[in-house]
Amino acid sequence: MAEEAAVREQAEVVRRLKQDKAEPDEIAKEVAKLLEMKARLGADEGKHKFVLKTPKGTRDYGPKQMAIRERVFSAIIACFKRHGAEVIDTPVFELKETLTGKYGEDSKLIYDLKDQGGELLSLRYDLTVPFARYLAMNKITNIKRYHIAKVYRRDNPAMTRGRYREFYQCDFDIAGQFDPMIPDAECLKIVSEILSDLQLGDFLIKVNDRRILDGMFAVCGVPDSKFRTICSSVDKLDKMPWEEVRSEMVGEKGLSPEAADRIGEYVQLHGGMDLIEKLLQDPKLSQNKLAKEGLGDMKLLFEYLTLFGIVGKISFDLSLARGLDYYTGVIYEAVLLQQENNHGEDSVSVGSVAGGGRYDGLVGMFDPKGRKVPCVGVSIGIERIFSILEQRLEASEEKIRTTETQVLVASAQKKLLEERLKLISELWDAGIKAEVLYKKNPKLLNQLQYCEDTGIPLVAIVGEQELKDGVVKLRVVATREEV
Amino acid sequence: MAEEAAVREQAEVVRRLKQDKAEPDEIAKEVAKLLEMKARLGADEGKHKFVLKTPKGTRDYGPKQMAIRERVFSAIIACFKRHGAEVIDTPVFELKETLTGKYGEDSKLIYDLKDQGGELLSLRYDLTVPFARYLAMNKITNIKRYHIAKVYRRDNPAMTRGRYREFYQCDFDIAGQFDPMIPDAECLKIVSEILSDLQLGDFLIKVNDRRILDGMFAVCGVPDSKFRTICSSVDKLDKMPWEEVRSEMVGEKGLSPEAADRIGEYVQLHGGMDLIEKLLQDPKLSQNKLAKEGLGDMKLLFEYLTLFGIVGKISFDLSLARGLDYYTGVIYEAVLLQQENNHGEDSVSVGSVAGGGRYDGLVGMFDPKGRKVPCVGVSIGIERIFSILEQRLEASEEKIRTTETQVLVASAQKKLLEERLKLISELWDAGIKAEVLYKKNPKLLNQLQYCEDTGIPLVAIVGEQELKDGVVKLRVVATREEV
Numbered sequence: 021m022a023e024e025a026a027v028r029e030q031a032e033v034v035r036r037l038k039q040d041k042a043e044p045d046e047i048a049k050e051v052a053k054l055l056e057m058k059a060r061l062g063a064d065e066g067k068h069k070f071v072l073k074t075p076k077g078t079r080d081y082g083p084k085q086m087a088i089r090e091r092v093f094s095a096i097i098a099c100f101k102r103h104g105a106e107v108i109d110t111p112v113f114e115l116k117e118t119l120t121g122k123y124g125e126d127s128k129l130i131y132d133l134k135d136q137g138g139e140l141l142s143l144r145y146d147l148t149v150p151f152a153r154y155l156a157m158n159k160i161t162n163i164k165r166y167h168i169a170k171v172y173r174r175d176n177p178a179m180t181r182g183r184y185r186e187f188y189q190c191d192f193d194i195a196g197q198f199d200p201m202i203p204d205a206e207c208l209k210i211v212s213e214i215l216s217d218l219q220l221g222d223f224l225i226k227v228n229d230r231r232i233l234d235g236m237f238a239v240c241g242v243p244d245s246k247f248r249t250i251c252s253s254v255d256k257l258d259k260m261p262w263e264e265v266r267s268e269m270v271g272e273k274g275l276s277p278e279a280a281d282r283i284g285e286y287v288q289l290h291g292g293m294d295l296i297e298k299l300l301q302d303p304k305l306s307q308n309k310l311a312k313e314g315l316g317d318m319k320l321l322f323e324y325l326t327l328f329g330i331v332g333k334i335s336f337d338l339s340l341a342r343g344l345d346y347y348t349g350v351i352y353e354a355v356l357l358q359q360e361n362n363h364g365e366d367s368v369s370v371g372s373v374a375g376g377g378r379y380d381g382l383v384g385m386f387d388p389k390g391r392k393v394p395c396v397g398v399s400i401g402i403e404r405i406f407s408i409l410e411q412r413l414e415a416s417e418e419k420i421r422t423t424e425t426q427v428l429v430a431s432a433q434k435k436l437l438e439e440r441l442k443l444i445s446e447l448w449d450a451g452i453k454a455e456v457l458y459k460k461n462p463k464l465l466n467q468l469q470y471c472e473d474t475g476i477p478l479v480a481i482v483g484e485q486e487l488k489d490g491v492v493k494l495r496v497v498a499t500r501e502e503v
Numbered sequence: 504m505a506e507e508a509a510v511r512e513q514a515e516v517v518r519r520l521k522q523d524k525a526e527p528d529e530i531a532k533e534v535a536k537l538l539e540m541k542a543r544l545g546a547d548e549g550k551h552k553f554v555l556k557t558p559k560g561t562r563d564y565g566p567k568q569m570a571i572r573e574r575v576f577s578a579i580i581a582c583f584k585r586h587g588a589e590v591i592d593t594p595v596f597e598l599k600e601t602l603t604g605k606y607g608e609d610s611k612l613i614y615d616l617k618d619q620g621g622e623l624l625s626l627r628y629d630l631t632v633p634f635a636r637y638l639a640m641n642k643i644t645n646i647k648r649y650h651i652a653k654v655y656r657r658d659n660p661a662m663t664r665g666r667y668r669e670f671y672q673c674d675f676d677i678a679g680q681f682d683p684m685i686p687d688a689e690c691l692k693i694v695s696e697i698l699s700d701l702q703l704g705d706f707l708i709k710v711n712d713r714r715i716l717d718g719m720f721a722v723c724g725v726p727d728s729k730f731r732t733i734c735s736s737v738d739k740l741d742k743m744p745w746e747e748v749r750s751e752m753v754g755e756k757g758l759s760p761e762a763a764d765r766i767g768e769y770v771q772l773h774g775g776m777d778l779i780e781k782l783l784q785d786p787k788l789s790q791n792k793l794a795k796e797g798l799g800d801m802k803l804l805f806e807y808l809t810l811f812g813i814v815g816k817i818s819f820d821l822s823l824a825r826g827l828d829y830y831t832g833v834i835y836e837a838v839l840l841q842q843e844n845n846h847g848e849d850s851v852s853v854g855s856v857a858g859g860g861r862y863d864g865l866v867g868m869f870d871p872k873g874r875k876v877p878c879v880g881v882s883i884g885i886e887r888i889f890s891i892l893e894q895r896l897e898a899s900e901e902k903i904r905t906t907e908t909q910v911l912v913a914s915a916q917k918k919l920l921e922e923r924l925k926l927i928s929e930l931w932d933a934g935i936k937a938e939v940l941y942k943k944n945p946k947l948l949n950q951l952q953y954c955e956d957t958g959i960p961l962v963a964i965v966g967e968q969e970l971k972d973g974v975v976k977l978r979v980v981a982t983r984e985e986v
Contacts, residue, residue: 070600070869070871071598071600072636072639072640072869072871073598073640074593074594074597074598074640075594075596075597075598075622075624076621076622078594078596079594080591080592080593080594080637080640080641081591081592081593082591082641083589083590083591083646083648086589086590086591086592089592090590101906101907101936102931102934102935102936102937103931103936103937103938104906104907104908104936104937104938105906106566106569106905106906107566107569107573107905108563108564108565108566108569109563109564109569109572110557110563110564111557111558111561111562111563111669112595112626112653112655112669113558113561113669114557114558115554115556115557115558117553117554131616131617131619132616132617132619133614133615133616133617133626134614134615134616134617134618135617136614136615136657138559138657139558139559141558143595143616153555154563156555157555157556157557157563158563158565163566165566170595172595174619174621186594186595186596194941196941198941198942199941199942199943202920202924202939202941202942203941205924206941209928209931213931213932324924327921327924327925327928328924328928329928329932386553386555388553388555422589422590423584423587423588423589424584424587425587437685438810441685441688441807441810441811442810445692445810445811445812448585448586448692448696449696449812451585452585453584453585453586453587454585454586454587455586455587456685458677458679458681458682458685458686458689459681459682459685460682
């Protein structure tokens, strides 16, 4: 009815426009009215054409994706447990004020819940801030935990590259006052173990320290107030050439060209223990207290990483800055060195697959008395890893099973449903993974086909002869062997 | 600074009110100004008194709760896999319109996201509607899947009884066109297996059928238009005595007292195969097509449940109605028969711990052409089970381990950090779960104490003598045995 009325109204407007000598701005008004009406009609149609989709930037995981996901999770969890971590979980939303002031500019990407009367809530943006809130709330000063859960960012999704609005984070963190760089080294060992276990190909872990960066900025002549914003510019070096970053520093951020050039010399440096030693001798850096502290700890870190046998995978890289504000010491990021691609098709473009660092101030932001709990942690970029493995699996001929069923209980003749149900019940009770077709009289061929399709290795065949003999025929699907 | 200024402004207002002969409405204005100022000052104070909590009706899971949670999940998942289920996952939020019109009155309990420009989103209320959306969207007509995830309801939380606003559901569903009652019977077998595996004590699974209920309403003289609302009243029989339910039917819902009394006679019936046979002979019910269908299927179900060996756990109960609108056939609900309580303290009040039924129309609501996919499923009430197990664990003396660490790498003397790190790295690389204290020179006693506290069974002790001999001393923490 509403539609009819609108159509009549529309016809009337058109008639008037044709007949009357309407003024130009009246015409404009009428056109606007028409457009509005059209939109309204469109919306009415839309009501019936229900859009069947998941929200923007999200996806369902079907059985195949879940099989990959569970493989990856179990490798990661095994590693976290190998290192003695406990596990915690927190709610998917937090009080809005818990997240306020923790993410700087990125706060605009936080999903808020509608105010339905009650508390103002937001979906968690990462697992680190809820972890810090958990520590402060429960006055925990000492814990090694992992947390695997989904986080939410209203970002521009790039789903083919594994960037979603709902995505998993796999975090491992060590909180507590300890001797320097031992927990930090363990985090790097964990990254190395996980990337090796998942067989993602060759990788490199870049390491730097916020104190070295800040010291470097100081000796290059960056004013204190510009440290964080210049740090953000440096962070872009993995996506932009130096020249562009330099012009951002000088043009947008008002840094002197001389200071920028001095930074430019430092940020191209990367290496190992030799570079650390060289910088410890650097006439300017060695005079800066922060830089000296950072370099001293970096040296210690490299010693520990040598003991852990992974120093060959590590690059001390002065261009590594990391986006988040809350880091206070060592920072790191793991990148895959090359993307294997068997078919020469588009390869998934993969950036960093793990990252983290030390954040000694975050828990104190939640404590009423500002008591600090030093923390260091790492987050595994699981969605990118999924993307790689999914693509690799698609390219290969490997058939992935989505169930673990060991045996199908089948019948050779009709009217044996009761016998099938009795047998499968015994199998279930004995802990055997078994299925049966939900048909009274399934054809044997269909039952065998089902095994082929789903990868069930064995069929237990109930037949009249077998029932007489009190036995069950067991058949191996692949070889057709029978016992 | 802002505070000081406000205080000064406030003093000024008070001074003027005292000195000047202000007009009444001017006074009112000034008072309003004062109140506003007070509120502003209050808000400023609030900024510093940050409330450290999780949102209403939610909780963190600490390592101990997680250990229980993972035990329960692994038992449930093992059962689902034993029955050949695949696993899927869906986003935590759906388009608002996906959830619209699926939950009747309960829709007011749905959490909506704030409109931040983009799609209108809501947090999922259960896993069944997202499952139906997933089937329709991917045109899947045949699947057996489980899904374990959190769902969200803005209900009144009763956390001691395991009722939260954020809680887990563990759903198992079979979708597809099959011969009657075989998948339905499997769902009941699964409930029985899980409740037995978790050793929750004695339980009973009540079973009924929406068609039997509707047939019963018809023969009792309930008008068609009142079927659903009278069904809701019947659903309250587990919490209210019949007299109250009857007066709701007659008083609030305008049912004739005669019809109510006829219902009253039926809903007190419960039993097994004998009751089914009796009702199949019932002069009124047996004339009703729906009831006859339902009773015929119920008979078949009991035959299958006998084959599955669980008929002793099942009660055909005419008072079982289930809240949700979308059920179309068999419905069921499992209740624990008694709460074990070792210490005679307050026992957790536990209602149903599992429930489900057949819903043949839901997927069709999402399909553009209304194509139906028959479904039957069960949801395990995991939070209530957690509550019981948590309380039981607290009452017992059992100490639950929250890590799986097998060995602590310790040192007997100072200055052996390098040796400890080298050894633990070898252990990790060999897949052994190992920890080390993050101290350069920890005391042996502290290291042994750490093992006692966390339940680590073995200590590998590095000492100077052992280094010379090229060995490591392995000590069993409990017995102090050394090798």
